[in-house]
Amino acid sequence: xxxxxxxxLILIFSLSININAQISSGKKSIKLxxxxxxxxxxxxxxxxxxxxxxxxxxxxxxxxxxxNTGKSDAKTVSIKTKIxxxxxxxxxxxxxxxxxxIAIGEKKEVKxxxxxxxxxxxxxxxxxxxAQEANGYDSKAAGFDIKVQAKLVPLAVNWYYxxxxxxxxxxxxxxxxxxxxxxxxxxxVSLYVNNQLISDSRAFKLIKTNTCDYYMEEEITLxxxxxxxxxxxxxxKTTVTSEIRTIDYTEVAFEHRLALVIGxxxxxxxxLRNPENDAKAMANTLRELNFEVIEIINGDKxxxxxxxxDFYTELSVKRGVGLFYYxxxxxxxxxxxxxxxxxxxxxxxxxxxxxxxxxxxxxxxxENSGTRMNIVVLDACRNNPYARSMRGGSRGLAxxxxxxxxxxxxxxxxxxxxAADGSGQNGLYTQELLKAIKTPGLEIGMVFRRVLTNVKKxxxxxxxxxxxxxxxxEFYFVK
Numbered sequence: 001x002x003x004x005x006x007x008x009l010i011l012i013f014s015l016s017i018n019i020n021a022q023i024s025s026g027k028k029s030i031k032l033x034x035x036x037x038x039x040x041x042x043x044x045x046x047x048x049x050x051x052x053x054x055x056x057x058x059x060x061x062x063x064x065x066x067x068n069t070g071k072s073d074a075k076t077v078s079i080k081t082k083i084x085x086x087x088x089x090x091x092x093x094x095x096x097x098x099x100x101x102i103a104i105g106e107k108k109e110v111k112x113x114x115x116x117x118x119x120x121x122x123x124x125x126x127x128x129x130x131a132q133e134a135n136g137y138d139s140k141a142a143g144f145d146i147k148v149q150a151k152l153v154p155l156a157v158n159w160y161y162x163x164x165x166x167x168x169x170x171x172x173x174x175x176x177x178x179x180x181x182x183x184x185x186x187x188x189v190s191l192y193v194n195n196q197l198i199s200d201s202r203a204f205k206l207i208k209t210n211t212c213d214y215y216m217e218e219e220i221t222l223x224x225x226x227x228x229x230x231x232x233x234x235x236x237k238t239t240v241t242s243e244i245r246t247i248d249y250t251e252v253a254f255e256h257r258l259a260l261v262i263g264x265x266x267x268x269x270x271x272l273r274n275p276e277n278d279a280k281a282m283a284n285t286l287r288e289l290n291f292e293v294i295e296i297i298n299g300d301k302x303x304x305x306x307x308x309x310d311f312y313t314e315l316s317v318k319r320g321v322g323l324f325y326y327x328x329x330x331x332x333x334x335x336x337x338x339x340x341x342x343x344x345x346x347x348x349x350x351x352x353x354x355x356x357x358x359x360x361x362x363x364x365x366x367e368n369s370g371t372r373m374n375i376v377v378l379d380a381c382r383n384n385p386y387a388r389s390m391r392g393g394s395r396g397l398a399x400x401x402x403x404x405x406x407x408x409x410x411x412x413x414x415x416x417x418x419a420a421d422g423s424g425q426n427g428l429y430t431q432e433l434l435k436a437i438k439t440p441g442l443e444i445g446m447v448f449r450r451v452l453t454n455v456k457k458x459x460x461x462x463x464x465x466x467x468x469x470x471x472x473x474e475f476y477f478v479k
Contacts, residue, residue, distance in 0.1 A: 034071045034072055035070050035071065035072055035137050036068050036070035036071075036072050036073060036074035036075075036102070036104075036133060036135075036137045037068065037069045037070030037071075037137065038066055038067070038068055038069075038070075038074055038077065038102070038131040038133060038137065038138065038139035039066070039067050039068075039069055039131075039139060039140075040064055040065070040066050040079075040129050040130075040131055040139050040140075040142040041064070041065055041067070041142070042063075042064060042065040043062065043063070043064040043129070043142060043144045044062070044063050044064075045060060045061075045062055045063075045114075045146055046060060046061055046062075046063050046111075047059075047060035048060065052147065053147045053148070053149045054114060054125075054146050054147065054148050054149070055149045056148075056149065060114050061111045061112055061113045061114055062081075062093075062111070062112040062114060062127070062144070062146075063109065063110070063111050063112075064079070064109075064110050064112075064129060064142075064144075065107050065108065065109055065110070066079065066099060066102065066107070066108055066110060066131045066139070067102075067105075067106070067107040067108075068102040068103065068104055068105065068106055068107075069105070070104065070137070071104065072104065073101055073102065073103050073104060073297075074101065074102040074131075074133045074137065075101055075133060075134040075135055075295055075296060075297065076098075076100065076101065076133070076134035076283070076293060076294065076295040077098075077099040077100065077101070077102050077108075077131055077132065077133050077134075078096050078097060078098050078099055078131075078132050079096065079097045079099060079110050079112065079129055079130070079131055079132075080095065080096050080129070080130045080131075080132055081093060081095055081096070081097070081112055081127060081128070081129055082095065082127070082128055083125055083126065083127055083128075084126050084127070084128045084143075085125075085126040086123055086124045086125040086126045086145070086148075093112060093113065093114050093115065097110055097111075097112055098287065099131070101280075101295070101297065114146075115164070122147075122148065122149055123147075123148055124145045124146065124147055124148065125145070125146045125148055126143060126144075126145050127143065127144045127145070127146065128141050128142070128143055128144075129141065129142045129143075129144070130142075134294055134295060134296070134307075134310075135303065135306060135307075136306075154182070154183045154184065154235070154237055154238050155180075155181070155182045155183070155184070155186075155233060155234075155235050155237070155238040155239075155240045156180070156181045156182075156240060157178055157179070157180055157181075157231050157233055157240060157241075157242035157243075158178065158179045158180075158181065158212075159177075159178050159242065159243065159245060160177035160178055160179065161174075161175060161176065161177040161178075162174075162176075162229070162245045162247060164245075165243070165244075165245060165246065166245075166246045166247075166248065167245070167246070167247050167248070168247075168248040168249075168250065169222070169247060169248070169249055169250075170249070170250055170251065171249075172221060172222050172249060172251075173219050173220065173221055173222065174219070174220055174222055174247055174249075175217060175218075175219050175220075176191065176216075176217060176218045176219070176220055176229065177215075177216070177217045178215075178216050178217075178231055178242065179212040179213070179214070179215055179216075180212070180213060180214040180215075180216065180231075180233050181212070181213050181214075182213050182214065182233070182235045183235075183237075184235040184236045184237055185235060185236065186201070186213070186214050186233060186234070186235050187234045187235055187236065188200055188201050188232075188233070188234045189201045189214065189216060189231060189232070189233045189234075190231065190232045190233075191216075191218055191220070191229070191230075191231055192229070192230050192231070192232065193220050193222075193227055193228070193229050194223070194227055194228055195228070198218070198220055199218055216231075222247060222249040223249065224249055224250070224251065225248065225249065225250075226246055226247070226248050226249075227246065227247045227248075227249060228244050228245070228246055229244070229245045229246075229247060230242050230243075230244050230245070255320035255321050255372065256292075256318035256319060256320030256321070257286075257289070257290055257291040257292065257320055257321050257323070258291065258292045258293075258294070258311065258314055258315055258318065258320070258321070258322055258323070259283070259286045259291045259292070259293045259294070259322075259323040259324070259325065260293075260294045260296075260307055260308065260311040260322075260323070260324050260325070260362075261279050261282050261283040261286065261293055261294070261295050261296070261325045262279060262296045262297075262299055262304060262307065262325070262326045262327070262328065262339070263275040263276045263277075263278055263279020263280065263282075263296075263297050263298070263326075263327045263328060264276075264297075264298055264299060264327070264328030264329065264339075264340065264341065264342050265277075265298060265328065266298045266342050267328075267329060267340070267342055267344075268342075268343065270329065272328065272329065274327070274425075274426055274427040274430075275327035275328040275379070275427075276297055276298060276327075277425055277426055278327040278379060278426050278427055278430040279295065279296075279297060279325065279327050280295075280297065281426055281430065281434055282325050282327075282430060282433075282434065283295040285434055285437065285438060286323065286325075286437075288438075289437065289438070289477050289478060291323065292314075294307050294310055294311055298342050299341055299342065300341045300342055300343050301341040301344070301355065301356070301357065303341075304339070304341055304357050305357065308357070308361065308362055308365055309365075311324070311362075311365065311366075312365035312366070312368070312369055315365075315366065315369035315370075315371055316368070316369040316370060319369065319370050319371050319372065320371060320372060321371060321372060321373045321374075321375070321475060322366050322369065322371045322373070322374050322375070323374075323375040323376075323377070324362050324366065324374075324375070324376045324377070325377045325379070326339055326377070326378055326379065326380055327379040327380065327427070327430065328340060328380055329380065330359070330378060330380025331352065331356070333349060333352050336358065336359075336360070337358070337359040337360075337378075338352055338353070338356035338357065338358055338359065339356060339357040339358075339359060339362075339380060340356050341355075341356065341357065344356065359378070362376070363376065363409075366407075367407070371406070372406055373406040373407070373408075373444075373471065373475050374406060374407045374408070375407075375408050375410075375444070375475075376407070376408070376409045376410065377410045377433070378409070378410070378411050378412065379412040379427060379429050379430055380412070406470070406471060407469065407470050407471070408444060408445075408448070408467060408468070408469035408470075408471055409467065409468045409469070410448055410451075410465065410466070410467045411465060411466045411467070412427070412429035412430075412455075412463070412465055413429070413463050413464055413465060413466065428455055428458060428459060428463065429451070429455055429463070429465055432450075432451045432454040432455050432458075433447075433451050435454075436448075436450045436451050436454075437477040437478070438477070438478060439478065440478040440479065441476070441478070441479070442476065442477070442478075443474050443475065443476055444471065444474070444475040444476070444477070445469070445471065447477065448465070448467045451465055452464065452465045452466075452467075
């Protein structure tokens with residue numbers, strides 16, 4: 001009997017949620033489904049001939065709109081593209097396009113470049129698009145078919161690899177793949193690297209396939225720097241030279257770079273001017289410097305905690321370099337540092353651990369992920385607006401020591417001191433940090449020394465940025 005009663009109550013409760021979309025409790029109401037909702041629509045092919053056909057060698061792109069029809073802003077949106085069927089050999093394209101944040105009701109236009117090569121046959125290519133959101137509120141997949149038309153030529157060379165005109169690699173060898181289309185029997189195919197003949201059809205096999213008249217592949221050895229590659233093909237009637245591909249070989253391995261960027265400004269008590277701007281500027285700059293970025297603007301505790309979890313999960317798989325940047329209120333209580341979410345409702349000191357995010361929680365996630373280097377930047381050393389209700393509350397943040405190897409912790413100002421929010425577009429510390437990380441050739445230690453010098457000078461010695469590090473090896477934002 002009790003089981004039936006409980007089930008009935010749960011069913012009634014569920015129905016009331018679906019109908020009313022909110023739960024009332026006393027004077028408070030809890031809104032449900034307060035999340036972004038992304039929709040992809042208006043997909044078209046934009047091509048030079050305006051005939052909705054991707055002709056080989058034609059300049060064209062896919063255009064679509066992504067709209068947020070939900071009840072909160074969508075964070076760090078990107079459009080993921082893939083071909084799910086049909087002719088694939090004829091098309092190369094950008095697999096992910098960054099869109100950025102999309103406000104409630106906002107619609108953004110996105111262009112996805114296509115590079116139709118020499119088509120192997122006429123037909124359709126089926127595409128699928130998904131708008132991916134930083135907090136997991138992805139759109140439903142949207143499909144689109146593109147008609148591909150072959151290029152009728154007596155002889156042509158179509159690149160498989162490298163796909164793009166310029167490719168950067170960090171290994172000294174590269175596997176060239178190409179297709180030769182010919183209306184007559186091919187007499188010779190020659191491969192040139194840096195204008196030197198590397199091999200010809202006597203040195204490698206030309207294989208006929210279902211989609212290619214003559215398929216070729218050859219592993220080449222690269223010299224340091226830029227390598228130009230071309231293919232010259234001949235049949236009984238014609239000689240053609242392929243498009244030139246450039247392969248840039250650097251011995252510096254491309255490490256995975258992942259950043260978690262949080263900026264909190266819109267506090268009910270003691271709102272701040274700059275953290276939101278600072279975080280957005282930092283996120284955009286880091287993307288330009290080949291970081292993947294998880295971006296949270298005006299995050300509550302749940303959003304911040306999810307961001308940390310996603311940050312740790314990806315770092316533990318891909319490792320490399322992790323960077324955590326926080327701008328907003330940060331408070332020190334009894335020697336421990338806490339980051340303050342918006343909508344926190346802190347009234348008393350004992351509530352702080354439960355209603356904020358421990359800095360040590362982020363540090364622990366980074367240290368346990370197996371990264372080579374961890375960079376932590378805390379632009380949170382502002383006056384504690386809740387100090388009156390906190391016996392253990394202190395000015396600024398407490399000193400944190402970098403544990404293990406490969407870690408650096410940077411404060412906007414020295415431990416126990418405070419920094420002003422600032423009156424410009426960005427806070428003074430982040431303003432100078434953005435300049436420094438974009439400067440080529442600065443090793444990470446020099447980056448923060450330059451920031452110290454410039455902030456000290458511009459603040460007339462009132463603000464002194466501070467770092468603690470245990471770095472092994474080198475790291476450059478821009479080499």
